[in-house]
Amino acid sequence: MASSGKPVPSPCAARGSEAVKGRRGIAALLLDETPLTRECLSAGLSLRDPSLTMRTAASLDEAKAMLAGAPRPSVVLCNVVSLTPPNGSVLATLRDLAGAFGGTPLVILSDGEEDLPLEASRLGVRGCLPTSVGLAVAQEAVRLVAGGGTFFPSPFLHRLLPRREAMEDDPPMPSGGAALTARQRGVLQRLREGKSNRVIAQELGISENTAKVHVRGILRALGAANRVEAVRKAWQPAESESLSRGRDRGRDRD
Known part of the structure; x- marks a missing residue:
């Protein structure tokens, strides 16, 4: 209407x-x-x-x-x-x-x-x-x-402060993860380290169910079928660029 x-x-x-x-x-x-x-x-x-x-x-x-x-x-x-x-x-x-x-x-x-x-x-x-x-x-x-x-x-504000503090410790955004939120970035880093949803939830101070929701969001955002593929898609562009720069420097020395 x-x-x-x-x-x-x-x-x-x-x-x-x-x-x-x-x-x-x-x-x-x-x-x-x-x-x-x-x-x-x-x-x-x-x-x-x-x-x-x-x-x-x-x-x-x-x-x-x-x-x-x-x-x-x-x-x-x-x-x-x-x-x-x-x-x-x-x-x-x-x-x-x-x-x-x-x-x-x-x-x-x-x-x-x-x-x-x-x-x-x-x-x-x-x-x-x-x-x-x-x-x-x-x-x-x-x-x-x-x-x-x-x-x-106030319930939102009470959650914001610890979340800000947790996000300050999160690693930089991987080059393939530009579509991810700050919280998803932290979850993705822990996926790269092979951690389970339970461990991720404990480290980030969220429920295990919320951790699962973030994992699903990461897979959807990256177009990945599973965790391994998500990590590969997120970090592969940066690694490929690094390898390319290394090859270019080798040619320059030659």
Whole structure:
């Protein structure tokens, strides 16, 4: 279902003056390719806070067109998962989106992807809103970011610090692993060392099931059928380049 891009009418209009009193009106744009979540979240936020004018877009192109017009939204709320193609990377989609809205603050929805909040903070995203929260929290998060603040729930923040520390010890990205996340890079290095999922999980402070998910993501990103092939594909370009440089130096000496 295509989105009209028009503000969602609020059934609370009759009592809107009471709800708006003391609250600054905010124009927000919700980008979500999934019709049900797009319409429900937009209507729910408008119902809860009539001073929050919600517009919706079903595609990135549609969202960009709205941002170029007037009135310009004060904040963009984006369901990154809905924009990610099947078997695609949510983090890759996030990287593409991060610079798409110019100076308009961006808040992303998260279904619990472990690497998403960290990558979002690195890319300058102003908020990460888990889908486990209610409308009251979502409403305040949107208002906070529109007002110049940031919103990263405390459970995410508690996980970010140890993760940052763990990633500082990770080795450099192999030349064949450019599509991998920082966490996948650490897992891949341990695969190269022949470590099991259980050992990888213990070393990185994650569950064994999460380690398995990262391994599957690595295989998919590298187009590998198994661990051995993944390691070979990740490091082989660097090793081939090193061998080529060695041969070139030998020719120079000759």
